[in-house]
Amino acid sequence: xxETRVRLTARMYEVRDTVRRISKDYRKNIAKVRPYIxxxxxxxxxxxxxxxxxxxxxxxxxxxxxxxxxxxxLATAVEMIESDTEPKP
Numbered sequence: 001x002x003e004t005r006v007r008l009t010a011r012m013y014e015v016r017d018t019v020r021r022i023s024k025d026y027r028k029n030i031a032k033v034r035p036y037i038x039x040x041x042x043x044x045x046x047x048x049x050x051x052x053x054x055x056x057x058x059x060x061x062x063x064x065x066x067x068x069x070x071x072x073x074l075a076t077a078v079e080m081i082e083s084d085t086e087p088k089p
Contacts, residue, residue, distance in 0.1 A: 012049075012074060012077075012078050013078065015071050015074050015075060015078070016074070016075040016078040016079065018071065019071050019072055019074075019075040020075070022068075023072070029072055030072075030075065030076050030079050033072055033073055033076040034076055034079075034080065036055060036073075037051045037052060037055065037073070037076055037077060037080060038051075040054055040055060048077040048078075048080045048081050049077055049081075051077065052073050052074050052076070052077035055070075055073050056070040056073055056074065059073070
């Protein structure tokens with residue numbers, strides 16, 4: 001069980017790193033997606049990953065072929081989690 005979680009976390013970081021490499025305006029794109037994840041979190045009492053998963057499933061239904069955009073959603077969720085866990089000064 002723990003090994004599965006570690007592998008899943010590693011894959012999410014791989015997606016995030018890939019999006020960083022291919023995105024010209026990574027921070028700007030993350031900032032655009034963040035409010036949508038926040039809205040899903042507040043509306044359905046989801047955490048960041050649940051909200052991202054819901055968004056990605058919805059995107060796949062509405063816009064097949066939107067894999068790059070879905071990767072951006074997951075990258076945004078990872079960034080949001082990281083910003084919550086960083087030590088505060």
